[in-house]
Amino acid sequence: MRAAIPDPRTELHYHSPFQLLVAVVLSAQSTDKAVNLCSAGLFAAAPTPKAMWELGEEGIRAHIRSLGLFNAKARHVHALSGALLQRFDGQVPNSREALESLPGVGRKTANVVLNTLFGEPTIAVDTHIFRVANRLGIAPGKTPLAVEKGLLEVVPADVRKDAHHLLILHGRYTCTARKPRCADCALFSCCAWPDKTLWQRSPS
DNA sequence: ATCCCGAGGG
DNA sequence: CCCTCTGGAT
Numbered sequence: 001m002r003a004a005i006p007d008p009r010t011e012l013h014y015h016s017p018f019q020l021l022v023a024v025v026l027s028a029q030s031t032d033k034a035v036n037l038c039s040a041g042l043f044a045a046a047p048t049p050k051a052m053w054e055l056g057e058e059g060i061r062a063h064i065r066s067l068g069l070f071n072a073k074a075r076h077v078h079a080l081s082g083a084l085l086q087r088f089d090g091q092v093p094n095s096r097e098a099l100e101s102l103p104g105v106g107r108k109t110a111n112v113v114l115n116t117l118f119g120e121p122t123i124a125v126d127t128h129i130f131r132v133a134n135r136l137g138i139a140p141g142k143t144p145l146a147v148e149k150g151l152l153e154v155v156p157a158d159v160r161k162d163a164h165h166l167l168i169l170h171g172r173y174t175c176t177a178r179k180p181r182c183a184d185c186a187l188f189s190c191c192a193w194p195d196k197t198l199w200q201r202s203p204s
Numbered sequence: 205a206t207c208c209c210g211a212g213g214g
Numbered sequence: 215c216c217c218t219c220t221g222g223a224t
Contacts, residue, residue, distance in 0.1 A: 029209080066210065068208080076223090106221060106222050108221060127219070168220060
């Protein structure tokens with residue numbers, strides 16, 4: 001068993017493009033840690049699209065019960081594996097249109113795959129980036145798509161790949177949803193968030 | 205607009 | 215207890 005591919009652009013564990021795609025689908029409204037916990041067993045049982053399809057929706061569900069939305073995710077991952085076999089020769093497609101045609105894959109997931117797997121300078125706007133971009137004021141928007149367009153204008157293409165994951169890490173560990181650690185924030189002085197001073201002091 | 209939906213944190 | 219976690223389909 002190989003170790004997980006070290007990748008500064010995601011904290012999800014995977015050993016192939018297919019496994020990354022599945023891991024990202026599983027990560028909806030769930031923490032990476034929770035996904036890695038159950039994906040280990042899932043990928044051991046079904047490392048390829050063919051094996052995943054044969055494992056079946058029920059078999060997949062058994063591995064991911066600890067995740068939220070596990071019912072819909074099991075259905076998506078199973079149908080997704082079938083679609084890869086039937087329409088893409090078992091390979092993960094490298095175009096946005098093809099990716100978004102897959103069950104359980106929307107714009108956000110497609111952006112993550114395009115960036116992480118194929119090196120495209122996309123920015124996937126998830127819950128973290130949506131919050132951080134609005135608070136900082138660098139790309140305010142009422143929808144994820146609006147924020148994405150704003151970020152594409154503001155962030156130069158050559159640093160976008162890194163910016164994507166750095167923004168997520170900032171949102172996860174510093175600019176958290178409920179109790180932001182503004183006192184420890186390196187971006188405090190350039191942050192436009194009106195409420196930023198409310199939590200200047202860390203709880204010790 | 206609403207549903208799906210478990211685990212961890214505060 | 216309530217909120218949040220790298221959303222997508224209906």
